[in-house]
Amino acid sequence: MPVLLATELPQRLAAQQVQVQVKHRLAGIWSHIRQHPVSGIRDAEFPGDNASGFHQVTQETIITVRQFCQTAYVPLGYDQDMLVGQGCKIVEGHRGRRFMHQFGAECPTRDLAEDTVVLCICHESISAGCASSGAPASEPDHASMPELPEVETVRTGLATLVTGATFTGAELRDFPGVIGDLDFPTFRAHLTGSSITGVERRGKYLAIRTDSPFLLQVHLRMTGRLLVLPHHAPPVRFEHLALSLDNGNDLRFGDQRKFGRVLLVDEPAWDALSQRLGPEPLGDDLTAGGLQERLIRRTGSIKGALLDQSLIAGLGNIYVDEVLFRTGIHPLTVANSLQPEQASALLSAIRTVLQAAISNQGTTFSTFENPYGEAGSNAAFLQVYGRGGRNMPCPRCGTPLQRITVAGRGTTFCPTCQRLR
Secondary structure, eight states: OEEEGGGOOOOGTTTBBEEEEEEEEEETTHHHHOOOOOOOHTTTTOOOOOTTTTOOOOOOGOEEHHHHHTTTTTOOOHHHOOOOOOOOOOOOOOHHHHHHHTTOOOSSOOOOOOOOOEEEEEEEHHHOOOOOOOOSSSSSSSOOOOOOOHHHHHHHHHHHHHTTOOEEEEEESOOOGTTSOOOOHHHHHHHTOEEEEEEEEETTTTEEEEESSEEEEEEEEEEEEEEEETTSSOOOTTEEEEEEEEESSEEEEEEEOOOOEEEEEEEHHHHHHHHSSSSOSSTOOOHHHHHHHHHHHHSSSSHHHHHHTTTTTSSSSHHHHHHHHHTTEEETSSSSGGOHHHHHHHHHHHHHHHHHHTTTTTTOOOOOOOOSSSOGGGGOOSSTTTTTTTTOTTTTTTBEEEEEEEEEEEEEEEEETTTOO
């Protein structure tokens, strides 16, 4: 039976339902698979091994590909011989090792390819045309940019993986513009020999601090990825910069669109950027009253105001749609018309939505990955973003969601739950 790793499924199949099969060879891991965050797997009753060595999930446990692909703990690992025979891409073993560590399973000292776990999708059930789950399509009709939760996910991963390491060199690939206007020899000379003291985030920007007068200011923009990989690992897709560390790893930056930047800047430059940004929405500096005061001078739409990084740092198209739906505010509502109770509800929703997305390791539609190379799982929990104009029902009242353009961005809202007053 043909099999396919969940993470290799085309995103266009994300709203379909498929049967899941599990093959396991690692003793003691099965109980942890039963605790998988996707409820369909967690609640399943698994029969014993059949002749092929697979556990067949029952019809009642059919789940969406979208839920499965974008759960933080897949892939669990791989059986290299079996997958190579099926033409599947092999997943690096450290991801499976990280899963087992997080779920408390004993990690083997040998290579995971020798003895591990595989979660597979039954390909026939896709091609047979399974019923739609009603989940939103995972690929909106426009590209999304990493926002605060995605950048915070990268920050926490990097802080764990690179803090304390020393830069030992750098390689520039095919796009010199990734480091800005600075010439590469100067970039490399200033960076080499400096040690990483921490990783910070300001809005959608990252600062990789060093013990030198310089820091790395990183902006992922639309398709940027920062991965930590062993020195000997081949270049990632669209890799533009590789920074070697004395711990045996590289910090790799890849970017399909070439909009992202990794800039070597001094402290005054970083401070100047921070001053241009609004307050952090998860910080204590922003209050409901302070938010309303900041909106008083805004005569445009509330969505346009929330997208403005000088008002609040870190919000983007995904989470503004989600926040406005949660609060029942129409995206075209004039920003300075909000009443105090609305401003309070807005700030509360902003924090709730962002904190949930951070807990889910961010939202992945196509390219976003954390430094381990894993997709975020938050797309499975979005209520409206990307669903407008697709005849999809409002999750609250059932009215078809609508799509309009606000502040130059595609915008989804419910015309019943978010009335324009």
